[in-house]
Amino acid sequence: MAEEDHLKPWKSALREGRWDRRLPERRPTKVESIRRRRYHPTGGAVFGSIVGGSKIEERKRCAQEVAKRNVSGFCISGFGLGESMDERPALLSAITESLPDEKPRQICGLGLPEEVLQGVAAGIDLFDSTYIYHLTLGGFALTFTSDKMGRHSDDQLSDTGRDGTKINLKATIYRKDTTAIVEGCKCYTCENHTKAYINHLLNVHEMLALILLEIHNTHHYLGFFRVIREAIKRGTFDEFRQSFVETRRDNIVAVASALSA
Amino acid sequence: MALRFEILGRFNRARAAQLTLPHFMCQTPLFMPVGTQGTIKGLTTSQLEDIGCQIILGNTYHLALRPTSELIDELGGLHKFMNWPRALLTDSGGFQMVSLLHLADITEKGVTFQSPVDGKPMLLTPEESIQIQNRIGADIIMALDDVVRTTITGPRIEEAMYRTLRWIDRCIAAAAAVSSRRCWCTVVWVATSICMGGGGDLQRDVAGFRGGGSMGWMKSVAEVAAEAERRWCNSLAIHMTISPSMSAHKRPHDQNLFGIVQGGLDPVLRDICVKGLVERNLPGYAIGGLAGGEDKDSFWRVVAQCTAALPEDKPRYVMGVGYPLDIVVCSALGADMYDCVYPTRTARFGTALVPEGVLKLKHQAMANDTRPVDITCECMVCKNYSRAYIHCLVTKDAMGSQLLSYHNLFYMMKLSRDLHSSIVEGRFPEICRGRYARYGEGGMEFFRGSEEGDGSVVFPKGDVPEWVCNAMEVAGIDISSCGAPFPST
Numbered sequence: 028m029a030e031e032d033h034l035k036p037w038k039s040a041l042r043e044g045r046w047d048r049r050l051p052e053r054r055p056t057k058v059e060s061i062r063r064r065r066y067h068p069t070g071g072a073v074f075g076s077i078v079g080g081s082k083i084e085e086r087k088r089c090a091q092e093v094a095k096r097n098v099s100g101f102c103i104s105g106f107g108l109g110e111s112m113d114e115r116p117a118l119l120s121a122i123t124e125s126l127p128d129e130k131p132r133q134i135c136g137l138g139l140p141e142e143v144l145q146g147v148a149a150g151i152d153l154f155d156s157t158y159i160y161h162l163t164l165g166g167f168a169l170t171f172t173s174d175k176m177g178r179h180s181d182d183q184l185s186d187t188g189r190d191g192t193k194i195n196l197k198a199t200i201y202r203k204d205t206t207a208i209v210e211g212c213k214c215y216t217c218e219n220h221t222k223a224y225i226n227h228l229l230n231v232h233e234m235l236a237l238i239l240l241e242i243h244n245t246h247h248y249l250g251f252f253r254v255i256r257e258a259i260k261r262g263t264f265d266e267f268r269q270s271f272v273e274t275r276r277d278n279i280v281a282v283a284s285a286l287s288a
Numbered sequence: 289m290a291l292r293f294e295i296l297g298r299f300n301r302a303r304a305a306q307l308t309l310p311h312f313m314c315q316t317p318l319f320m321p322v323g324t325q326g327t328i329k330g331l332t333t334s335q336l337e338d339i340g341c342q343i344i345l346g347n348t349y350h351l352a353l354r355p356t357s358e359l360i361d362e363l364g365g366l367h368k369f370m371n372w373p374r375a376l377l378t379d380s381g382g383f384q385m386v387s388l389l390h391l392a393d394i395t396e397k398g399v400t401f402q403s404p405v406d407g408k409p410m411l412l413t414p415e416e417s418i419q420i421q422n423r424i425g426a427d428i429i430m431a432l433d434d435v436v437r438t439t440i441t442g443p444r445i446e447e448a449m450y451r452t453l454r455w456i457d458r459c460i461a462a463a464a465a466v467s468s469r470r471c472w473c474t475v476v477w478v479a480t481s482i483c484m485g486g487g488g489d490l491q492r493d494v495a496g497f498r499g500g501g502s503m504g505w506m507k508s509v510a511e512v513a514a515e516a517e518r519r520w521c522n523s524l525a526i527h528m529t530i531s532p533s534m535s536a537h538k539r540p541h542d543q544n545l546f547g548i549v550q551g552g553l554d555p556v557l558r559d560i561c562v563k564g565l566v567e568r569n570l571p572g573y574a575i576g577g578l579a580g581g582e583d584k585d586s587f588w589r590v591v592a593q594c595t596a597a598l599p600e601d602k603p604r605y606v607m608g609v610g611y612p613l614d615i616v617v618c619s620a621l622g623a624d625m626y627d628c629v630y631p632t633r634t635a636r637f638g639t640a641l642v643p644e645g646v647l648k649l650k651h652q653a654m655a656n657d658t659r660p661v662d663i664t665c666e667c668m669v670c671k672n673y674s675r676a677y678i679h680c681l682v683t684k685d686a687m688g689s690q691l692l693s694y695h696n697l698f699y700m701m702k703l704s705r706d707l708h709s710s711i712v713e714g715r716f717p718e719i720c721r722g723r724y725a726r727y728g729e730g731g732m733e734f735f736r737g738s739e740e741g742d743g744s745v746v747f748p749k750g751d752v753p754e755w756v757c758n759a760m761e762v763a764g765i766d767i768s769s770c771g772a773p774f775p776s777t
Contacts, residue, residue, distance in 0.1 A: 227355040235332040
């Protein structure tokens with residue numbers, strides 16, 4: 028990835044003025060410098076960075092400028108830093124509309140399944156984030172279903188930190204639960220171990236707890252991406268996205284109502 | 289007794305045997321990794337099978353604290369809980385008397401521990417230890433012994449030895465109570481089944497239990513007995529509201545109680561203890577109280593004395609050993625089983641076990657070394673990762689610990705297999721001496737002499753420690769070609 032300028036906070040009015048000075052027109056970007064120096068350290072692909080904060084015009088301009096350069100792909104940065112999900116679609120579209128179709132677009136920092144769907148809808152191809160890592164560290168295991176209709180069973184609703192999307196295996200209700208994290212999941216953890224065992228491992232701070240959770244969470248999350256690819260190929264992505272988001276929203280609303288009841 | 293011990297080969301005092309346990313058919317000499325809390329740190333049970341582990345250890349004290357033996361029992365025993373299909377051995381909690389002495393108060397009744405979890409007192413008596421181990425369900429269970437450090441002197445050692453003998457009787461009684469309850473339940477179940485329907489269900493159940501070979505037979509009898517206890521106790525519980533503990537047993541097999549020889553470094557006390565335990569006719573015997581910092585010269589003499597006095601036809605387990613060198617020496621003296629946290633613990637500190645000794649991956653010299661940890665090793669780690677990569681990870685990322693633990697345990701399992709096969713094939717002295725022309729590359733090179741040296745051996749200058757030379761002399765293995773004895777410091 029080409030080195031990018033320092034990212035500014037989203038709502039810092041003070042810095043917005045200074046930001047203009049860093050845009051491609053005013054001085055050569057690092058990408059430009061790299062091209063000039065013919066600097067390819069390993070001969071690998073170089074991705075150009077798209078910056079521009081929360082300003083649609085700047086994002087568009089940056090995207091257009093970087094698109095002119097001889098890069099292998101694009102890395103869209105500055106997202107996943109606390110901006111609201113409502114702000115994002117317009118910015119993402121502004122960027123991807125200005126990028127060539129035939130080169131891959133990567134984005135950092137979008138982890139939640141809904142955010143990934145947002146990114147995919149806008150035309151992003153590659154996602155990286157620490158979502159799985161932080162889930163695992165907290166003792167969480169992903170349980171959301173990503174089949175066509177994204178349905179969740181009613182018995183997933185409760186007040187134990189479950190919200191139909193993930194469970195926290197540190198909770199005492201799992202002490203004697205001899206079922207797999209997700210029934211039918213083909214990952215190593217679900218085929219070999221029970222919630223009760225992982226609950227025990229988490230309680231005694233054993234390394235194996237995080238190993239098993241990471242295996243499951245990675246498998247589950249990558250499975251979600253596979254379903255997305257299949258939906259796109261079948262031409263049913265929009266429908267999939269809508270039903271997925273609605274079901275999760277319904278779940279969260281139901282949990283919230285249950286808690287306040 | 290739910291084990292069979294069949295000696296397949298000997299060299300002087302060393303023996304190679306087949307140890308058949310309810311869950312696995314093992315080959316000795318063997319090393320047992322320690323999975324204190326129901327897991328070997330950082331490794332999955334599939335990896336442990338790939339590595340070739342035969343028996344792993346669990347610890348009564350820790351498992352009784354969390355998640356409790358009652359929970360393990362309710363969920364079907366430790367094998368099922370951690371999904372380990374091979375053999376398990378549980379220590380009685382005795383070692384914690386030493387390692388957690390600051391939390392322990394030892395009396396004739398038992399050991400009172402202060403729980404590190406919630407500070408509450410926890411009394412571990414011989415009976416309680418057996419019952420906990422009964423619920424955990426390991427193939428081999430250890431008697432609760434009064435353990436003292438070998439580095440202390442005085443009357444405490446004698447007191448501990450005699451108390452160990454008194455406690456073994458209480459352990460035996462506690463284990464027998466379980467067996468007799470099962471016999472009674474089996475009889476009642478058989479009788480009830482026959483009266484109520486010609487025993488059809490019973491026949492089906494026994495047929496279902498039957499597995500292949502001798503192990504299957506052993507398993508089926510034990511499983512029928514356990515199932516009988518469960519059903520009978522369960523139905524009694526329904527009708528007569530019996531206490532829950534009676535209906536909690538779901539263990540599918542019987543257990544083997546090993547006695548532990550104590551007595552410090554005093555040959556007289558050790559002799560009394562050995563004789564006392566042998567009188568009790570136990571399935572196997574352990575030599576305890578060692579590997580606690582005593583000098584090596586005393587260590588090997590105690591092992592030699594005990595192995596000479598313990599019965600030939602039963603397994604001998606030296607607890608807390610350890611270093612590969614110690615395992616080779618003890619095997620030469622006639623021991624069969626070993627356990628230690630060393631390979632996995634040292635892995636977590638970045639140290640790998642290699643034929644030449646140890647390799648410290650944290651060392652700066654490893655940073656650019658693209659060779660595998662051990663060029664002769666066939667494990668997954670040595671086939672896929674370089675020293676440089678592991679150097680980056682050690683002490684910074686859990687992956688470093690995992691990779692080195694994997695390699696170190698593979699090394700120990702290979703050591704076990706090499707010892708077994710070399711004794712069976714009559715090559716044991718060669719393995720010790722390091723000449724392995726017939727064995728091929730990858731053999732162990734413990735005592736290779738400098739004249740053959742290529743700079744990568746344990747004692748390249750031929751300075752084999754004196755205690756090793758003395759021990760091997762008693763064992764009848766000639767290692768004089770490896771160099772002159774070097775006094776141990």
